[in-house]
Amino acid sequence: MTVASEEGVVLRGTGGVWVVRTLAGVEREVSLRGRLKQDNAPKLAVGDRVTIEPAERGDGWAIGEIHPRTSSLSRRAPGMRQAERVVAANVDQVVVVFAVVKPEPHPRMLDRFLTIAEANDLSARVVINKVDLASEAAARGKFAAYERAGYPIHYTSTKEPRGLDALREVLHDRTSVFTGPSGVGKSSLLNALYPGLSLRVGEISESVNKGRHTTVGAWLHPLPGGGYVVDTPGLREVGMWGVEPTELDRCYPELRALRDECRFADCTHRAEPDCAVREGVESGAIDRDRYESYLKLREELESVERQY
Numbered sequence: 001m002t003v004a005s006e007e008g009v010v011l012r013g014t015g016g017v018w019v020v021r022t023l024a025g026v027e028r029e030v031s032l033r034g035r036l037k038q039d040n041a042p043k044l045a046v047g048d049r050v051t052i053e054p055a056e057r058g059d060g061w062a063i064g065e066i067h068p069r070t071s072s073l074s075r076r077a078p079g080m081r082q083a084e085r086v087v088a089a090n091v092d093q094v095v096v097v098f099a100v101v102k103p104e105p106h107p108r109m110l111d112r113f114l115t116i117a118e119a120n121d122l123s124a125r126v127v128i129n130k131v132d133l134a135s136e137a138a139a140r141g142k143f144a145a146y147e148r149a150g151y152p153i154h155y156t157s158t159k160e161p162r163g164l165d166a167l168r169e170v171l172h173d174r175t176s177v178f179t180g181p182s183g184v185g186k187s188s189l190l191n192a193l194y195p196g197l198s199l200r201v202g203e204i205s206e207s208v209n210k211g212r213h214t215t216v217g218a219w220l221h222p223l224p225g226g227g228y229v230v231d232t233p234g235l236r237e238v239g240m241w242g243v244e245p246t247e248l249d250r251c252y253p254e255l256r257a258l259r260d261e262c263r264f265a266d267c268t269h270r271a272e273p274d275c276a277v278r279e280g281v282e283s284g285a286i287d288r289d290r291y292e293s294y295l296k297l298r299e300e301l302e303s304v305e306r307q308y
Contacts, residue, residue, distance in 0.1 A: 047089035097180035118251035125152040132157040145287035158192040173226040
């Protein structure tokens with residue numbers, strides 16, 4: 001009897017073996033058909049919707065087709081190589097997790113994560129975790145500029161607990177990428193939201209105040225009641241992919257709102273006369289640190305562009 005093909009979604013993969021969850025909820029280990037390993041074929045990523053077929057030899061299964069993506073989250077591959085790395089496919093939103101302390105948050109890194117989401121046309125929200133280690137008022141003060149820019153912010157604690165119900169609600173029936181630096185408590189937070197996930201939790205290294213990596217690769221987890229969450233490794237290096245220096249201001253919502261009011265269409269917002277963005281900084285409509293973050297990232301993108 002011929003076994004029919006099945007459709008499913010890629011949950012994870014390592015060493016050429018992928019785990020696909022079928023529409024019936026069955027998880028199967030599969031390989032990739034040879035023609036899909038060619039250079040011109042799309043690189044498989046977690047979240048990809050695929051068709052699996054019985055393998056030509058043996059009792060296993062193989063991926064025979066990768067369906068077109070509705071969206072993807074990409075970043076530049078680590079190192080100076082000009083190469084794309086797809087973190088996850090068919091994503092609805094990016095959830096950037098930072099800790100209010102331990103490790104101390106670096107807003108410039110948060111700006112990078114948000115810029116990558118914006119460049120991929122994905123909505124983003126920010127989670128500030130470990131608010132039990134500081135007052136919520138202090139936490140809100142640290143991240144007020146992001147609320148003013150329009151990003152939804154969740155203040156959470158797994159110890160108390162706090163903010164979990166509201167966060168769980170916005171994850172329901174959506175595919176969300178959980179990302180952020182190491183040690184901010186992403187795995188602990190997901191375990192508190194969904195105890196059945198049983199993610200491995202690392203400890204904060206007191207000597208360097210950076211989290212040890214506990215997640216070795218992106219992993220798509222089905223959620224109770226509907227939806228998926230992609231748990232990603234803690235990222236020490238966050239390279240932007242697909243962002244032109246001239247389009248970077250579109251990735252900052254508060255700059256995007258004013259960029260078309262500048263005198264010059266190609267305004268860099270550095271020193272040109274009648275620059276609406278710089279006027280916004282002077283008036284307080286744009287946070288100065290966010291503006292300086294934009295300048296720093298633009299300089300970096302221009303440097304990478306010159307190299308390649």
